[in-house]
Amino acid sequence: xxxxxxxxxxxxxxxxxxxxxxxxxxxxxxxxxxxxxxxxxxxxxxxxxxxxxxxxxxxxxxxxxxxxxxxxxxxxxxxxxxxxxxxxxxxxxxxxxxxxxxxxxxxxxxxxxxxxxxxxxxxxxxxxxxxxxxxxxxxxxxxxxxxxxxxxxxxxxxxxxxxxxxxxxxxxxxxxxxxxxxxxxxxxxxxxxxxxxxxxxxxxxxxxxxxxxxxxxxxxxxxxxxxxxxxxxxxxxxxxxxxxxxxxxxxxxxxxxxxxxxxxxxxxxxxxxxxxxxxxxxx
Amino acid sequence: xxxxxxxxxxxxxxxxxxxxxxxxxxxxxxxxxxxxxxxxxxxxxxxxxxxxxxxxxxxxxxxxxxxxxxxxxxxxxxxxxxxxxxxxxxxxxxxxxxxxxxxxxxxxxxxxxxxxxxxxxxxxxxxxxxxxxxxxxxxxxxxxxxxxxxxxxxxxxxxxxxxxxxxxxxxxxxxxxxxxxxxxxxxxxxxxxxxxxxxxxxxxxxxxxxxxxxxxxxxxx
Numbered sequence: 001x002x003x004x005x006x007x008x009x010x011x012x013x014x015x016x017x018x019x020x021x022x023x024x025x026x027x028x029x030x031x032x033x034x035x036x037x038x039x040x041x042x043x044x045x046x047x048x049x050x051x052x053x054x055x056x057x058x059x060x061x062x063x064x065x066x067x068x069x070x071x072x073x074x075x076x077x078x079x080x081x082x083x084x085x086x087x088x089x090x091x092x093x094x095x096x097x098x099x100x101x102x103x104x105x106x107x108x109x110x111x112x113x114x115x116x117x118x119x120x121x122x123x124x125x126x127x128x129x130x131x132x133x134x135x136x137x138x139x140x141x142x143x144x145x146x147x148x149x150x151x152x153x154x155x156x157x158x159x160x161x162x163x164x165x166x167x168x169x170x171x172x173x174x175x176x177x178x179x180x181x182x183x184x185x186x187x188x189x190x191x192x193x194x195x196x197x198x199x200x201x202x203x204x205x206x207x208x209x210x211x212x213x214x215x216x217x218x219x220x221x222x223x224x225x226x227x228x229x230x231x232x233x234x235x236x237x238x239x240x241x242x243x244x245x246x247x248x249x250x251x252x253x254x255x256x257x258x259x260x261x262x263x264x265x266x267x268x269x270x271x272x273x274x275x276x277x278x279x280x281x282x283x
Numbered sequence: 284x285x286x287x288x289x290x291x292x293x294x295x296x297x298x299x300x301x302x303x304x305x306x307x308x309x310x311x312x313x314x315x316x317x318x319x320x321x322x323x324x325x326x327x328x329x330x331x332x333x334x335x336x337x338x339x340x341x342x343x344x345x346x347x348x349x350x351x352x353x354x355x356x357x358x359x360x361x362x363x364x365x366x367x368x369x370x371x372x373x374x375x376x377x378x379x380x381x382x383x384x385x386x387x388x389x390x391x392x393x394x395x396x397x398x399x400x401x402x403x404x405x406x407x408x409x410x411x412x413x414x415x416x417x418x419x420x421x422x423x424x425x426x427x428x429x430x431x432x433x434x435x436x437x438x439x440x441x442x443x444x445x446x447x448x449x450x451x452x453x454x455x456x457x458x459x460x461x462x463x464x465x466x467x468x469x470x471x472x473x474x475x476x477x478x479x480x481x482x483x484x485x486x487x488x489x490x491x492x493x494x495x496x497x498x499x500x501x502x503x504x
Contacts, residue, residue, distance in 0.1 A: 002284065026286050040287065047293040047354075061297070063337050099296030102339050102359040109289045110408065111299045143286035150284050156407045158300075172289075209334035211297040265334065282337055 002029060002147050006192070006243040009144055010185045018185045019137040022144035038136065041143075044106050045136050048118045051105040055094040059101045063282060065212040067101060070094030084127055085224070092119035092223045096216035109146050109155040112211040113169035115219030117142060120173045120226050124180060134180060141179040142172035145192045152244065153251035157204035157263040160254030162218060167199035167250065170222035170229075177230035191226075191233035193243035198225050200246075201253050203261035205268025208279040214269055292409050294353040300385055301331065301338035304405025306358060309347020311413060311425055312389045314499050316399045320391040321370060323348055326377035329384035331405070341374055344387060348372075353409060386414070419470045420461045425499055427456055427474040432487060433495040436462045436469040440492045444471065447490070451483050468494070 002025065003009040013021040026037045057071025070093035073079075079086035095115035099105045105114040117139070125135055146155065149168045154160035160167075174191035178184075183191075199222070207213040239246070260267030269275050294303040313319060325344050327335050335341055339359060346361035349368060357364065365372055377388055383404035391399045402414040413423050416431065423429050434440050441460070448455060454476045462469035478500050488496040 002286075022286060029285055041290070044287075044291050044293065061337075062339065102295050102297065102302070102342075104293060104295050104354055104356055106291055106293050107299050107303070107409065108291070111294060111296050111302070114296070139290055140286070143290040146289035147284060147286055150289055155289070158407065208337060209330070210337040212337075264330075 002151065003144060004148065004151050006145065006148050006189050006247070009148060010189060013185045017137075018144065018188060019140035019179060022140040041139050042132070042136050045132065045139055047104070048106045048108070049122060051095050051098055051103065051114065052091055052118055052122055054103055055098045059097075059103075061097075061100040061212060062102070063208065063210055063212060065100070065207070065210065065278070066097045066216055068097070069216065070097050084123060087123035087126075088119050088223050088227065089220050091122055092116065092219040093216060095119065096219040100210075100212045100216060108142070109150065109168055109172070110157070110165045112157065112215045113165040113219060113222065115216070116166065116169035116173050116222040116226065117176070119219065119223035120177055121180070124177070130180060138176035138180050141188060142176040145175045145188070146172045148244070149196075149247055149250075152247045154254055159262065160250065161257050161262050162202040162204040163196070163199045163250055164254055165204065166218045166222040167196055167202055170199060170226045171195040173223065173226035174229040174233070177226060178233055181230070181234055183234050187233040189243040190238035191229045193241065193246040194229040194232060194237075194239050195225050196246050196250055197239055197241070198229065200250060201257075203257065203268050204263040205261060205270045206263065206265055207270050207275040208282045209263075209265030209270070210282075213278075288408060288410075292353060294409060295343075295356065295358040298338045299409040300405045300407045301334065301340045302343045302358075303353035303409035304385065304407070304411050305331070305335075305340040305343035305387065306347040306351065306353040307409065307411045307425070308387050308389070308401075308403040308405060309344040310350070310352065311347070311403060311411065311499070312391050312399065312401045313348050313350060315401060315416060315431065315497055316391045316393055316397065317497065318393045319350065319368070319370065320348055321394055322392040323370060323372045324390040325372065325374045326388040327374070328377050328379045328382050328386040328388065331385050331387055332376035344389070345370075345372055348391070382414075383412075416470065419463060419468065421470050421472050422459060423472045423474060427476065428478045428498070428500045430471070430473040430475070430479070430484070430487065431497040431499070432471040432473070432493055434469050434471060435492045435494065436465060436467050437492060440490070441471065443490050443492075444473070444487060447483065447486050448473070448475070451480050453477065453479055453483065
């Protein structure tokens with residue numbers, strides 16, 4: 001059936017944890033048992049963990065644009081924002097680069113945004129010693145909110161710009177983080193809404209049309225934004241506009257965006273003299 | 284979209300449309316041909332042609348032709364593996380009219396000399412759509428267990444086919460009919476809710492007027 005609104009998602013989770021409401025809906029939708037659904041999601045979580053551990057800092061992408069940044073970030077001794085955030089930044093870079101180098105990742109919701117979810121969840125799991133079960137629950141929460149975003153707006157850069165990819169991933173991750181900290185459904189919705197608000201209108205302008213520049217580092221922004229919004233929501237902060245309306249606004253903004261800023265590689269950074277030179281070199 | 288369209292798939296990067304979807308197109312070609320091709324001509328249209336090399340679209344399609352799924356870590360090495368497997372691959376751009384920007388046109392041949400022409404598009408998120416088989420229009424995704432039946436265009440064949448399916452208790456989700464001309468060659472595309480029991484395909488193939496019957500169950504879990 002899938003959830004058409006965050007409001008419906010919250011209503012379904014009035015008497016049950018939100019992640020369970022998403023799992024139960026999946027079981028009805030695909031006519032599978034709960035353990036079958038949970039095992040499949042666990043498989044995705046393990047693949048996500050591997051997408052970080054498989055990272056090889058020496059690898060470079062076919063274009064030569066990506067590689068090595070995650071290793072550099074992890075190796076720096078004195079990160080301005082402390083060891084936890086350093087790990088978040090490094091993880092986002094690693095998965096983004098692993099993806100660009102044709103490594104195996106989990107699209108969440110897309111390959112270009114595959115760094116966001118692991119970047120916030122894995123360092124948190126390691127720091128707080130959270131169980132795998134909780135991390136899998138987080139993925140259900142993220143998928144539940146992602147489903148609403150996909151239904152009401154878009155998760156494709158070609159349709160909604162980068163806000164639809166990194167933005168959606170960041171909003172999903174923010175909601176998931178609230179669950180990891182034991183927050184309520186309404187706080188997840190607030191975190192999701194704030195994360196999406198913060199990236200409203202972000203364009204998709206990949207240099208030479210490749211999922212590399214600036215996509216890899218936009219994963220970092222998505223992860224950092226998700227953590228900040230989750231912390232705000234857990235502190236009791238919420239934006240004035242409810243989550244469903246924010247998602248609808250993102251959809252409207254996506255429709256207003258010119259095609260040159262929706263994954264065509266013709267606007268933004270792609271249209272700079274350097275961007276064009278790189279594209280020319282690729283031909 | 285179910286939650287595993289949002290979370291997932293597990294795939295080799297960098298792009299769900301240009302890499303994972305492209306691999307599925309190759310895999311679809313292999314399944315429709317019925318075996319591994321010995322010769323494959325791959326033509327890329329639109330964004331596939333413009334950014335395909337940087338996204339590994341070419342390597343992903345060849346990987347699919349070799350039977351690899353989008354999460355196969357060997358996907359980037361597919362050209363080398365194709366050479367080792369004796370598959371001759373030619374590749375280049377093509378301009379198609381009114382086609383989706385991520386479209387590939389495959390011409391495949393197997394050891395028995397059977398030739399298949401497939402046009403398919405990658406729609407985003409790794410999902411694909413077949414546009415045409417051997418020049419005959421057909422629209423299906425392969426997400427559900429799918430029957431592709433080529434038959435003579437004459438009365439009664441559709442009911443014969445549905446009779447067989449109902450006897451096997453198979454529920455039809457969607458059904459499409461295409462033909463080149465009245466009384467000519469027709470294609471029936473039937474998507475079912477559940478995988479078909481063994482023997483269904485053989486029974487359909489044996490029906491009078493059915494030229495060929497292909498069954499696809501791409502369920503990748």
